[in-house]
Amino acid sequence: MRFLSRRDFIKDSAVLAALAAAGVGVGGKASAAAKSDKETKSGDAASQLRVAVVGVHGRGQEHVHGFAGKNNCVVTTICDADSDVIGPAMRSAEKAQGQAPKYEQDIRKVVEDKNIDIISIATPNHWHSLAAIWGLQNGKNVYVEKPVSHNVSEGRRVVEVARKTGRLCQAGTQSRSSTGLIEAMQFLRDGKIGKITVARGLCYKPRGSIGKVSGPQQPPKTVDYNLWCGPAPMDPVMRKQFHYDWHWFWDYGCGDLGNQGIHEMDKARWGLGKAELPKGVVSVGGRYGYIDDGQTANTQICVFDYGDSELIFEVRGLKTDPLRDVKVGNIIYGSEGYLVIPSYSEAIAFTNDGAVIKKFSGGGDHFANFVSAVRSGKVADLHADIEEGHISSALCHLGNVSYRLGTEQAFGKKADALGDDKEAAETLERMEQHLKDNQVPLEEVQLRVGRNLKFDPKTETFLGDKDADGMLTREYRKGFEVPAKA
Numbered sequence: 001m002r003f004l005s006r007r008d009f010i011k012d013s014a015v016l017a018a019l020a021a022a023g024v025g026v027g028g029k030a031s032a033a034a035k036s037d038k039e040t041k042s043g044d045a046a047s048q049l050r051v052a053v054v055g056v057h058g059r060g061q062e063h064v065h066g067f068a069g070k071n072n073c074v075v076t077t078i079c080d081a082d083s084d085v086i087g088p089a090m091r092s093a094e095k096a097q098g099q100a101p102k103y104e105q106d107i108r109k110v111v112e113d114k115n116i117d118i119i120s121i122a123t124p125n126h127w128h129s130l131a132a133i134w135g136l137q138n139g140k141n142v143y144v145e146k147p148v149s150h151n152v153s154e155g156r157r158v159v160e161v162a163r164k165t166g167r168l169c170q171a172g173t174q175s176r177s178s179t180g181l182i183e184a185m186q187f188l189r190d191g192k193i194g195k196i197t198v199a200r201g202l203c204y205k206p207r208g209s210i211g212k213v214s215g216p217q218q219p220p221k222t223v224d225y226n227l228w229c230g231p232a233p234m235d236p237v238m239r240k241q242f243h244y245d246w247h248w249f250w251d252y253g254c255g256d257l258g259n260q261g262i263h264e265m266d267k268a269r270w271g272l273g274k275a276e277l278p279k280g281v282v283s284v285g286g287r288y289g290y291i292d293d294g295q296t297a298n299t300q301i302c303v304f305d306y307g308d309s310e311l312i313f314e315v316r317g318l319k320t321d322p323l324r325d326v327k328v329g330n331i332i333y334g335s336e337g338y339l340v341i342p343s344y345s346e347a348i349a350f351t352n353d354g355a356v357i358k359k360f361s362g363g364g365d366h367f368a369n370f371v372s373a374v375r376s377g378k379v380a381d382l383h384a385d386i387e388e389g390h391i392s393s394a395l396c397h398l399g400n401v402s403y404r405l406g407t408e409q410a411f412g413k414k415a416d417a418l419g420d421d422k423e424a425a426e427t428l429e430r431m432e433q434h435l436k437d438n439q440v441p442l443e444e445v446q447l448r449v450g451r452n453l454k455f456d457p458k459t460e461t462f463l464g465d466k467d468a469d470g471m472l473t474r475e476y477r478k479g480f481e482v483p484a485k486a
Helices: 006-021 060-067 087-097 107-111 125-137 152-165 179-189 225-229 261-272 366-376 386-404 411-416 422-437 466-470
Strands: 049-054 073-079 102-104 118-121 141-144 169-171 196-204 280-286 299-305 310-316 328-334 337-341 346-350 356-361 407-410 446-449 453-456
Touching (some): 049 060, 049 107, 060 073, 060 087, 060 366, 073 087, 102 107, 107 125, 118 125, 125 152, 152 386, 169 386, 179 346, 179 356, 196 261, 261 328, 261 337, 261 386, 280 386, 310 386, 386 453, 407 411
Parallel strands (some): 141 169, 196 310
Antiparallel strands (some): 299 310
């Protein structure tokens, strides 16, 4: 399987930038994505962009709000495998734009519709990459929610297909459009707090038990379960709540590491200033505080080795106190200070003594940025190009690969779980105290200690570990295969 190397990507991007400067659009066509044409109608502000929103039970509602009646866009199509959840999205679109969209249950018909310019994807995770690829291959520009993939390989494939087709693809990591964070990251790049050594991402978000079922459950009658499963196995439903709780099952979701956590993972990597995947990863944790049908960790630490620096990520699903007043956000440590990011649009820089250096604030419209880039036809105009979304999503997947390949051991033997890494060891000590504070009986539960994995960021494969390499992709159901190459 061939992967587009970072060197090839940089080289190709330079070529694309030169072509754009010469008035030639990406993909080698004369401004195909920048000038209105009969098939795509993407281009100057005078041409209306027709949008299909795929998946509207949750985040997809924000997609409708972000496009309908704004920036000369019209939501013409609502698509969801469950016909019972579309009402609010249909009404919202009609109210915003004075025109009712049509409903289509089958995404395959949507991507083939020549009267659609943009596909905006807010499905469950396991559909993100394939839906994006199908949209790109059919000449659409694509906005795809985080994480952009369900595994590392398919995320890279979306990048390659976007480059091959010359279409634009924006990842739904909306903090990238926050003016406050853009300014804060430039502050870091300018060396204002010295050399960045550690970037910490926090997802301290309480999640209760999802309960246990005694046997397979029936999907809602309004759901086309074959379409809902798509690339994933069409197995019996083993959860009480059909919608949303798929997040905690490996076949469909990635746990909170790849749910809320992906936003903080992206900001942590952004703060670290790394445009590639790490050289190594190890993860520890477990599912504590209750026994339910959920499979993913609700308490997890991931440590990513970048050689000259590291990224440490923490997930806590039980009640917890904040770290430096942050529960869902980031702390970036430099040699001369640190930056606290408590939300998607705010940051505060401190000296090592705790004195405030500077505050940053200001949001942004991620959907508007995407539309603007579609009209310009320039990848460089995207705040969260699919390459950025792929790398941050892949970090989440790498952490879960290590965790899933781990072994269970008593908490008393945890001393060497994260090696001799001082920052990681301190993080593990805090996690243990957090569990004690939640009355988790550590003498009765096990700590899953993930496999310490070495990784080649150029080939995006593990070094000397076939088990781990096998988890870079998955088996796909017939008719829903993510292509092995673009």
